[in-house]
Amino acid sequence: MKLTSKPLAAILFAILFGGIAFTSAMNWWQTESTKVPEKFQEGEAAGQYNPADIRGSYTFGDINRSFPVPIEVLKTAFGIPAETPGETFAVKDLETLTSAQTSTEAQEIGTTSVRYFVALYCGLPFEVIGDVYLPRPAVEILKESGKLTADQIAYLEAHTVDISDASSRLEQTVDTPETPSGSEQTVEEQTIKGKTTFQELLDWGVNQSRIEAILGGPMPSASTPIREYCAANGLEFSTVKTALQTEIDQLQK
Amino acid sequence: MKNPFPKRFFRRQIWIRSIVQIFFFLLIALISINHTLAETGKSIPVLSSASLHALCPFGGVVTIYQYVASGSFVQKIHESSFILMIIGFLLAVLFGPVFCGWVCPFGTIQEWFAKIGRALFGRKRFNLRIPEKFDAVLRYLRYLVLAWVIYMTAASGTLIFANYDPYYALFNFWTGEVAVTGLAVLGITLAASLVIERPWCKYACPYGAVLGIFNLFRVFRIRRVEATCKLDGACDIVCPMNIKVSQKRIVRDHQCISCLECTSEARCPAAGTVEFVAGGK
Known part of the structure; x- marks a missing residue:
């Protein structure tokens, strides 16, 4: 059996869009999260949402x-x-x-x-x-x-x-003197806070490539506060903060 | 060696494939733009605003491990990716990696850049940059990429490959969400496409690696009839993956993308000699 380009194109469209139409009709085609968390697989809470x-x-x-x-x-x-x-x-x-x-x-x-x-x-x-x-x-x-x-x-x-x-x-802190810059902070003070900027991360020795790997994209201007960047890019600050803090903690070891 | 083919020879092609390629390129580009617009509350009506991850069949491949292990998908991957993966596999069982040759917008843009490259550098200097002995080994590099992507995705539970994926970078470069590495791979691939045909597909594409396996047992395959073959090498010259079709009776090369450009319907000048057939020997 021989097949030429036009029937192949027709079959390609039929299978591709037919498959999407069929799965849509069956309500299987989902392009967004169903916003339903995973369930516990074991333990006393098995079967309940996690x-x-x-x-x-x-x-x-x-x-x-x-x-x-x-x-x-x-x-x-x-x-x-x-x-x-x-x-x-x-x-x-x-x-x-x-x-x-x-x-x-x-x-x-x-x-x-x-x-x-x-x-x-x-x-x-x-x-x-x-x-x-x-x-x-x-x-x-x-x-x-x-x-x-x-x-x-x-x-x-x-x-x-x-x-x-x-x-x-x-x-109250508005009238009090500014905290010393990131580079002057002691090791104990190297904790990511709400106003911590990417520059401070760099000052603390975190590699830019590691920051970008965690962000999943290019690092913005170094003066940008991390929280502000997360809010603008739909990232969870708490998740990003935890990953970056782990990097800082590893540098301190 | 003097090129025995006149310029008009290279104008013959499977025109409907070009139309299908343009259609899917525009469709994915518009959906990606619509996805960005939807986040600002101004989406184009009727058109899908799904994310690129949701429409990528390779997303289904990388989430198989997590789906089997825990019944869930890797973050950003949805049921649609899984369904497209199954459709892609069905097409590949029947026709080989037809997805690569006809649908994939990243393959399409590499072909467009190749046309620019031919115009800039001339046909003789195009596609001859990598020595054959290195090229033959590099063709298997994409299986290493595939193994790395699957392992890293399974280990991390996240779409690690998105940071390096030039396809994602191409359709999201305006969003600010693309990693520098992804943009770099995109730039290198497009630049390389000016001198090498489909470099990403040949050497690095992990999804092409998966679909390439189907070339070993697909139903419809490229068959060359030796009795009528003029051995002029027309099929070899036009193959975008540089497979030596004239040296094979049945093309089972893992790199074939089922574009049909080598067939008698397009470039082979001998009628009924190189055909896309099922059954027979």
Whole structure:
């Protein structure tokens, strides 16, 4: 059997677009995330959704559909203004919203915070890597739920961010002298904070190629704050920060 | 050696392949632009605004390990990539790497650059830059790239290859999300395309490596009838992958892209001599 170019082109289109049409009709063709986290494969929580897989692109509505956490509880816990619709509020926007309130400390309220809150609220396993901070309303809600162990309560009390206090501290720092530049910071102070710039990373000895590998793209102007870059490029600051901090910590060893 | 073929010989080609290539190039370019527009809330109606990752069949290949191990896809890869991978495999079982020769926009742009290269440097100086003994070995380099990409993706759970992928860079260079390495590979590939035909496909493309395996057992294959062959080498000259078709009875070379340019329908001057056939021996 011989085949020439025109029938081949027709068959090619038929199989390619026919396949897409068929799978679309069967509702198999998805070009976007379904915003449903993975399930635990083993352990007591096997079969339940894993909060560690909550992504920055998920909205509070998406979380509510996978976990028994009311949207209003999430809004209250993370200090989302009442007029902001919770259903469409993306977790990654939390970093932008709280950045001004936490920028004077290495206390990020971001995607990891939401994962941890949901895990504790639902009584699901969660491996805490590094320091995870929660706003005071979130901690109060969790304490009221009565599901926390003594260790968890102790951890949360040491990792609570009082948003209003943070705001006042931010105002107070306006009149105080600037922190010495990154190059003058001691090893202990080489911690990525809200206003840390790429220049500071370079000053601390992090290779530009490693920074670009973590960002998944070219490094912007060195004076750009890392958080600002993440917000502008749809990246989760907490994830980028953790990866970059690991690089810094390795240099200190 | 004097070129025995007149200029008009090189104008003969599978014209419908060019149309199909232009169609898919524009389709992917427009969808990529629409994806950018959609993020600003101004997308083109009707047209898909899917990400390039969602429309790449190679994304399905690199996520196979994670899918088997945990039932999930690598980040940024979706069901559509997996479906396109299966469609690509079905096409390859039937026709060989027809995806490479007819659909892949990155193969298309390399062919366009090759045309510019021929015009700039002349046909005699085109495609003769890599000595044959090195070329023969380098043709297997893409399998090393494939192994590295699959291993790194499985180990990291992320699309490591996106940082080096010239195809991703080509259709996303305006977004600011493309790694310098990706842009560098794109620039090198396009520059090389001016003097070598389809360099990325020949030496580095991991998806081409996967589809190339199907050349060993595909249903429709290129067959040369020795009895009527004039042995003029027309098929060898026009093959974009530089396969010596005139020395084979059945083309099972892992680099064939099923473009049909070597067949009697296009460049072979002897009717019914080089054909795309199923069955028979």
